[in-house]
Amino acid sequence: MVLISTDISKAIELLTAGELVAIPTETVYGLAGNIYNEHAIRKIFETKQRPLLNPLIVHVHSVQQLENLVAEFPEKAKLLAEAFWPGPMTLLLKKKAIVPDLITAGKETVAVRIPNHPVALKLLESIPFPLAAPSANPFNGISPTKAEHVAAYFPDSLALVLDGGQCTNGIESTIIGFDEGEAIVFRLGGISLEEIKSVIGEVSIKNKNETAPNAPGMLAKHYAPKTKLFLVEDLEQAVHAHKGKKIALLRFTENTTSIPCEHEVILSSKGDLKEAAANLYLALHNLDDLSVDLILAERLPATGLGKSINDRLERAAKE
Ligand code: TXA
Numbered sequence: 001m002v003l004i005s006t007d008i009s010k011a012i013e014l015l016t017a018g019e020l021v022a023i024p025t026e027t028v029y030g031l032a033g034n035i036y037n038e039h040a041i042r043k044i045f046e047t048k049q050r051p052l053l054n055p056l057i058v059h060v061h062s063v064q065q066l067e068n069l070v071a072e073f074p075e076k077a078k079l080l081a082e083a084f085w086p087g088p089m090t091l092l093l094k095k096k097a098i099v100p101d102l103i104t105a106g107k108e109t110v111a112v113r114i115p116n117h118p119v120a121l122k123l124l125e126s127i128p129f130p131l132a133a134p135s136a137n138p139f140n141g142i143s144p145t146k147a148e149h150v151a152a153y154f155p156d157s158l159a160l161v162l163d164g165g166q167c168t169n170g171i172e173s174t175i176i177g178f179d180e181g182e183a184i185v186f187r188l189g190g191i192s193l194e195e196i197k198s199v200i201g202e203v204s205i206k207n208k209n210e211t212a213p214n215a216p217g218m219l220a221k222h223y224a225p226k227t228k229l230f231l232v233e234d235l236e237q238a239v240h241a242h243k244g245k246k247i248a249l250l251r252f253t254e255n256t257t258s259i260p261c262e263h264e265v266i267l268s269s270k271g272d273l274k275e276a277a278a279n280l281y282l283a284l285h286n287l288d289d290l291s292v293d294l295i296l297a298e299r300l301p302a303t304g305l306g307k308s309i310n311d312r313l314e315r316a317a318k319e
């Protein structure tokens with residue numbers, strides 16, 4: 001039986017013994033294990049039913065701890081780290097030999113980030129090893145933003161979910177790699193493109209699945225509810241087109257036009273993209289539990305975090 005608890009010492013005990021613990025971060029909950037313990041890392045892949053080809057993100061508490069793991073730290077990576085860590089940004093950096101190949105799926109780079117969550121940071125500072133942690137959901141499922149989501153996913157295969165409350169940012173970290181020192185965004189996420197550009201200037205974007213076939217967060221279908229989901233430009237028209245079906249709506253903000261439907265969730269009544277991102281997965285979990293025929297999601301404005309949210313909704317909508 002899985003225990004939901006705020007007991008950090010219990011988490012330290014389990015992780016030190018090579019067991020897994022689900023941990024809170026500011027983005028989503030992670031399924032964490034000691035990067036140097038092969039048993040723990042294999043268990044992460046097994047528990048998630050994740051193919052071994054898909055590398056894991058390593059979580060550290062400081063740049064100092066990170067320096068043990070990476071062979072290169074390009075200038076632009078340093079600027080980004082200074083600007084956004086701790087925070088929802090993951091950097092792909094050339095790894096040192098000490099990082100096990102199982103973590104990186106044989107790649108030369110390791111994905112690393114410093115999470116901005118007091119419980120995660122306290123835990124990382126209390127143990128002598130970094131934590132590998134993919135999002136704590138079964139492969140392709142909706143990422144968990146509450147301890148209860150994780151417990152419902154893994155009722156029997158996990159001992160502890162360390163409870164850190166609801167995740168404040170809500171969608172996964174932005175993933176950035178480097179080619180000859182130039183930054184490439186591989187996954188849109190909690191740090192917007194505008195924010196990145198304000199620190200290092202123009203960046204290229206390779207956020208499409210065909211450029212990263214072995215990266216699940218970049219797969220065409222991912223982050224998906226079990227209920228069929230359509231991402232639409234015009235909700236009213238879409239509701240009309242699906243007349244007779246039980247429909248739930250996922251709307252960005254308060255709207256004067258009310259549309260007849262079974263259920264409706266509003267991501268941010270004041271139209272704030274940050275708040276919408278924080279509420280996205282909770283809304284999808286809740287809508288998925290309603291047993292409606294379909295979810296119609298409204299496309300958000302394509303600025304700031306709106307782009308990251310649209311990216312997740314596009315993948316959730318894929319056949
Ligand atoms: O916000 C987050 O990033 C959360 C929290 C728990 O930190 N973690 C997360 O992990 O979203 P995961 O495993 O669900 O997504 C990590 C993505 C995957 O698409 C993986 O393929 C990619 O990062 N990735 C990891 N290491 C990589 C590497 N060396 N090169 C390219 N992609 C990599």
Ligand code: MG
Pocket residue numbers: 134135143217
């Ligand atoms: Mg994931």
